Amino acid sequence: MLTLFEQIDKGTLWRSTGGIHPPERKTLSNRTQIKSLPLADEYVVPLPQVGESAILIVKPGDYVAKGAILTKGTNFGHLPAHAPTSGHVSCIEIRPGNHASGLAVLSCVISADGLDTHDAHIHPALSTNEVDQLTDKQLLTKIQQAGIAGLGGAAFPTHIKLSPASDIELIIINGIECEPYITADDMLMREKSDEILNGIAIIHRLLAPQRLIIAIEDNKPEAIEEMQHALNRSSLPKDGVRITSIPTLYPSGGEKQLIQILTGQEVPSGAIPAQLGIVVQNVATAYAINQAILRDFPLIERVVTVTGDNTQLAGNYWIPIGTPISHVLTQTQFIGDEHDKVIIGGPMMGYALHNDNAPTLKGSNCILLPASDELAPEQKELPCVRCGECAHVCPVQLLPQQLFWHAQAQEYDKATKFNLADCIECGCCTYVCPSEIPLVEYYRIAKSAIKAEAEEKKQAELAKQRFDLRTQRLEDEKRAREEKQKASAARRKSNMSSSDKDAVALAMARIKAKKAAQKAVATQDDTASKITSSMPETSVPADERQAKIAAAIARAKAKKAGLKQDSADSSTGNGSENSGSVNAPVDDKKARIAATIAKAKAKAKKAALKISTNTEDDKD
Template identity: 45%
Template sequence: MNSNAIKVWDISGGIHPPENKQQSLRYGLEKAPLPERLILPLQQHIGARAEPVVQIGDRVLKGQLLAEARGLVSCPLHAPTSGTVVEIDLAPYPHASGLPELAIILDSDGEDRWIERQPVADYRTLEPATLMQMIREAGVSGLGGAGFPSAVKLNARPEQKIHTLIINGTECEPYITADDTAMRYRADQVVAGIEILMHIIRPEQVLIGIEDNKPEAIAAMRAAVGERPLQVVVFPTKYPSGGEKQLIQILTGKEVPSGGLPADIGMLCQNIGTLLAIHDAILLGQPLISRIVTLTGDALQHPTNVEALIGTPVSDLLAFAGLQPERLQRLVVGGPMMGFTLENPVAPIIKTSNCLIAATREELPPPPPALPCIRCGLCAEACPADLLPQQLHWFAMGKEYDQLKRQHLFDCIECGACSYVCPSSIPLVQYYRAAKAEIRALELQHLKAEHSRQRFEQRQARLQREAEQKELERQARAEKAARLKAAKEAEAAQAPKATSETTDTPAAAAAAKPPALSDEQKQLKIAAATAQMAVKKANKQLAANPDNTELQAQIAELEKAAQAAQAAFEAATGGNAEAPAVRTAPSKETL
């Protein structure tokens, strides 16, 4: 199953720049020395930066979590060695912009002590979701491209059934030999990583694509594959065949739709370095804390490939490779086609750093001044995405963003083939990158404005609804009041006239009122009420002290006095007045 049993296709365009790969392959895979200080940026992947979970002064062990993933598209960060967190602040960052990035600074204690690891004895007994969670928690992201979190990439939507797993062993860009070295010396681990992915996504076929300029890697991979249902596919060397969409076209003859993803056509691509990280995460229980980096360029005495800890300063690796500062003209991170110049060698390597080129002036001379376009069309012939670089250039200069979208600017993979063949030395890719950034900024601005507009309209609608509700409630109250008023008027109109006549005459009104009391009668009424109050008070005291015989005798006398006072009052009023009402507190017996 590992022979070239399937057909390969060609891609449009492409170029054949000098490879310059042999100089870094002479010493095999070496191990970089343990640095004294590690700089660990929180943004080493596409998506949201990680959130620190440690503080300054904390002592940590190798493999310990330093920063957790924030959101779905994010990756956690782990300690590459044991030591002390000395700072969490902006630090040099390997990026084309040259801007610093928030980072955790870790001073090594030299002991390199691990946390307790939990390797999986048999991953085939675990569910795919469990394995993907382990890969996510290990901080695995793409090590060969833009650094997309691997767990997110593996978790395709149900309608995106992955039927073909493609392993990208192409490494087509000049100078870079990190994946070549990994396949030569760690082919068994690479194949083990492939088998873990096969258990997760259950593909129908697995294709390992390798260019024919890597015979040692091809032989090592075929030996490691053995009789497994994997196919090592060898095809002619051409740049940029390592692009994800280009590799899919070479191996399957299918094209990813414009603006689409490989998953849209049932494909999934993974890089060699990512497979090693998946192997370590599942079978060894180790998070992603190191990677293979190519150290090359004529300014180095010892160009090689090293396994280096994430966060190692670039200057430390260059010193290990024997940097000759007097010969160094330009320091490039990545390859000469798609890489960028690094101004500050204190910046660290990160998860996506696959190559450092310490170039002399003769090796990578400064580009000549750009001349006017002569419309030769060489850029269109070299473009692997079948775009029109010349038209994109004009539209980018004129900031005609709608035209750029219609010309599929975002299908450009920024491989630099058009700039490489341009006889006028026009930095075409730089124009495309700037235009993409401006379009993204405008779209983000438009998105924010649209969001603000929607929020304003929703607020206005809510205020309108509240006002309408208040008006309905006011109308309801007014209608209720009108109905009550009408009911009262109707009731008054239906009352008998006789009642009205008897109640409206002064005589009837006078008869209805009780006669007024004289001063003597008022005094008798007060006396009767006072006597009754004395009886009630005495009864309350007796309830609290039931054995008090003296109080019992007093109560009998008070009752007689109250009866006498009441009788005197009734005799004075002729029995027509009401008995005096006395309001007293309840006794305990009544509670």
């Protein structure tokens, strides 16, 4: 049993599942050298990171040289944007983006001065010795400052990929370029093989792998030959580095598929190749690394294939990043109209651009300008007959017809069970579908619906958490309040019991006072007048009833007394202040004196009580 590395050294290839052989049509653009286009009047550099992880360091009106930095990063993942040519910043505003959605992005618009003056940092190449003296950290910083992103299409920051958390045993340099029409990497490998190898050497030094494979599809024999010569000339170790030609099959250039073909391993679902100890880099990225390290030349231009029957000058061009597509179309003699498509990328995975005001990006490797009858004519979608051809060509072994069935019925949970998330949207299923069903479109819709659903779920989860927290808080508050209430109630209870005693004492005091008054009346033989005058004095509201009762009793007594007096003195009195029906005593003076005495006594008692009580209102 050979080890993996022994098998790699032998050139063993593994079988990848599925795949298709669409018409390549690469000769349309790979017959001529890479050319340059005349400068455009203005360049539009999108600044998607500004506001999130970067800040602008230029303002409208500023002069910028070619390669000058426009943004400064605030975190590790940041990639600076650079001026693609010299000129003045005319404005910084929202411009149409180069994206399938057509969404506008914040962009720095530079009006070119036509001189294309280099930034002072850009210099003629360093020697390899000078490069050797740089530390890894310096290399990575240079790569980051040059704004290098993966040029295969995904545009992932390269310095992050080159500083993995775990050991890398195998580097794969991807020169597959399996999409039909595109020849940008092919031509770059033919023309800049030494520079690419220099870039590869830097990657090799940074990651120090056991093996490095430069993989090229066998439909590019010239590129393979050039690269082989360059490898022989380079300083890379000959035993651990090899060029492997792999059979032409779409989509072998996909990262996961390429790893499967070259190593027989599969990147676990949801993981990245680094977890297998593998890093994949595109050949164009290696070239950009060479430029960044050896010349401090930032990533401001790339090779773009402009091809299709709607252009009269099909070929590959060095196009500055930020060049308006309309400029490219004009310069390459676009002959189509608004009924035609402008596709960014290849015919399998590229997206149709809605507006040609959008600029080229780092990941734009191809501008495909097909004539209306060149690609698939628009067909009416027919019912799926479950022929299973889609499953046969699926490179990740999904069951596309089942996914379609569930996606169409919006049964997203079932589609998820059929591993919808693993779909790489390569388009093989749609390509072979005899019913012309736009399967990938269905999957994209389903995926975004699932994403939205997950987001909604997350939001709902958050809302629930917030609700639970609120409920918890309210409950806590309620409990705290209740406890406080209980505590204060207990305190009050203790207070209340004492005031009860006080009240009893007070009542007793009043009774005593009354008795004293009665005594006084009795001694004076004039009760009624004394009581009636003392009545308003007991004005404490809590005692009102008692007072009233007492008053009533007093009145009754007074009546009796009055009657007694009537019978004794046979004299009748006037109505008193309180009740007209009660006959007032005749002897006013006596009564008043007695009342005053009683009043004074009661007052003295009350004052004494008041000192020891808090509030009498609490009782009620």
